[in-house]
Amino acid sequence: MGAQLAAAAGGLDFAPAQRLTVIGLCALTAFVSHRALAVFNDGVRPFLLDFVQGRTRRGATGAVSFGLSAGFVFGLGAPMALSSGVLNPWLVFLPTDVLGILAPRKWLAPVLGGAWGAVVVFGLKGANDAAHRLPVDFLTAMQQMSTPILFLFTLFPVLAVCKQFGRARGAVAGAVELVLVVLTMKLWPKVFAGSLAMAAGVLMLIGFAVARDLRERRDGATTDQDAGNETGVDDPMASLFSASAARLRQHLPLFMALGAGVCLLSQTHIFGGGEATSFLIAQGQYAEAAQVDFYRAFGFLPLIATTALASGAYGIAGFTVVYPLGYLLPNPWLAVVCGALVFTVEVLALSGIGRVLGRLPSVRDSSERLRSAIGDTLQLAVLFGSLLAAQTMGGGLGLLIVGGLYLLNEAMGRVVVRMAAGPAAVLAGGVLLNVLYWLDLFTPLTS
Template sequence: MSTVRDLAASATLDFTLPQELTVIALCALTALIAHMALAVFNDGVRPFMLDFIHGRSTRPATTAVSFGLSAGFIFGLGAPMALSSGVLNPWLLFLPTDVLGLLSPKRWLAPVLGGAWGAVVVFALGGANDLAHDLPVDFLTAMQQMSTPILFLFTLFPVLAITKQFGRAWGAAAGAVELALVVMTMKLWPNMFAGALAMAVGVLTLIGLAVARDLGQRRADRAAAPAGAGAVDGGGSGSGGGDGDGDGEPAAEDPMASLFSASATRLRRYLPLFMLLGGGVCLLAQMHIFGGGEATSFLIAKGHISEAAQVDFYRVFGFIPLIATTALASGAYGIVGFTLVYPIGYLLPNPLLAFVVGAVVFAAEVLALSWIGRILGRLPSVRDSSEHLRNAITDTLQLAILFGSLMAANAMGAGLGILVVGGLYLLNEAMGRPVVRMAAAPAAVIVGGVLLNLLYWLDLFTPVKG
């Protein structure tokens, strides 16, 4: 309980002038880049950007897709997480600038709209936070109950990924090792986040198993190659036998390779703009007012900066293949790149160095896109591991956020709170999830908190004693 009280005391959303200017400038820049169709934050929107870039889709239609895929995360996850932790997050900052940038009919208007959204975040969110904490039913403090299940259940995502890709035996072994490491960390290093070492071992185990499988498959393919090659040579060594069509002409160029090359070239053309973006994101992370994920936000709020860097570093492995392939296929990169600038920014000692390093990292990412795409083509198990990691992260966080939201409901309204919040969540499920599942529970806590305050003012409810 003392941890929650300490977290509540730190969740102020008060920013210094340099921090405010950084948020506003970065939101303006990301809106401009989204308007130019160079990058978007929402991974679900990126595949739609190819048609927009080539003029097969209109700006209003693309904006509608972006808003539809982003609204639930903005209001159901981004805003509640920021209000409860006191730390900004990418869903709150960059999903709205995706929408505003695509919405803007003029290039000059996009950074104006983006900057305006940044100003709303840094100036209005703090007032809303203070107002909510003054209510009889303080649902924001109650929402900090989510931190414990998010931090500890998130530790298990490598175990889930290993189980799904390599079977129950490997999954059980990884789970036993992680549990032992968590217990050992809590006993020997009580000031360290208990899941840090366990996650490191889990992710390394998954990558090691995937690489070993790919290398084994390549050895098997090489061993089988001479027999296959001999059969081919014996059947068609004359003129015209090399391409299989008998006319002696070279095979047609792979259309996907051509598309990937064109997309990579397009992104490299705007390298200075991407370097500015990378520097800005890394600078924001260095200020420790921003967390790249749900678990990271609470770790930064508690002052566990190195552990936050570790958590976001592990997430990188789940997103490099997705971001690289969708960027090469669509011609639009990710607003935060491969997310490497998050953990790097957390750990750097000063803002100037963070900006420079972030710019260099983004330049390296953009220049290496084609090479990364070719490497991933040769490592199918590693690509599969990335997919399993992302799914495992989603599964663990969905359970953790739901469980934490019910804990928050109990803290602010006991049985009635659980009835309201759980009922709203179930209603969202029954209605076909108009609010995405991960965002539905935090949104239900806020709606439930407002409802409990109304009941208090009607003298129909007495708040739970803190």
């Protein structure tokens, strides 16, 4: 795995077509963000309703976007790209959210977005080469993050089952996943060991949720609630949802272009939609990467749908189904067509999806549990991987510096968001260890 990741990290020298794809897509996403039609950051989307309705100014909305995005860009997006050699949405899309919202003119937004795309495709290679020439190569050390991220991420369905359906079913799901991981490692060593385990865990979670919803419907527990939803024609939230869905449908051609661009970027295999996915793409395991991002899509679908209907702003990657689709498609032209069709279906079906989610409370809750479990597992995995990287590059001193920076960030009220604090601490610790080396106060563990 280490050799594969090392080769991938050297793959930041993108081909001309790949560079044009990134630059063009960054220009488009900045333009869409400027129009308040879509943003990548789920936390920013609810604030766009006030902006669209004129209750807040562009500068204030841009400040919110920057505050919610900066830590992920520099603490997670950049380190993950440099260590894996694969781009990610935090590095590509979060900055274009900010630049698009802040741009005072419509024509300036795509210019700024394209400029950021150029920085990404041309600047990462130089930063990567410079870092690898340092006495303490902290980027190579950061590749230690791959194993804990990939294997601990496998457990997120178990956590979701335990939180929603209790410890007994959670223990059963955990046992099933453990058996499948061991069997996969033994029988199919070239396949990502967590593939079958995650599939089984997610299917168990969905099965439990559907069974609960059907049982409650049969017992009449939700009859009154459903009747109220169907007869509430004067419900102000229903009116707002309808207006938001109509606003998005009016700009369907723009969303078709957006879906085509995101799917095309995924098809180039220089982009991964998540932490685990980035390392799987780097290893050439595209089917496994598609599987992982498909499960993530299920976890985030209700959040994206409800915030889109409430704010009138969609997600830059939609329901993120275009990620796994792009990984698996054989050529870029097919990716463009399929991406446009997927976004067409998503935007047109948005109102219907919202109504269905309203009638399946347990399934909706399962998605929320999955999203929470993904965050919990990745927080632990990223922290553990960061400490492994710290030990690799600096032994006990590396652990002291990186662990100390992480704890200091916690004590200061999380200046850097917890998910990004570990990788950011590794970068800062790597720079500090190089300074100590130049001062003749530290000797690298490996020459």
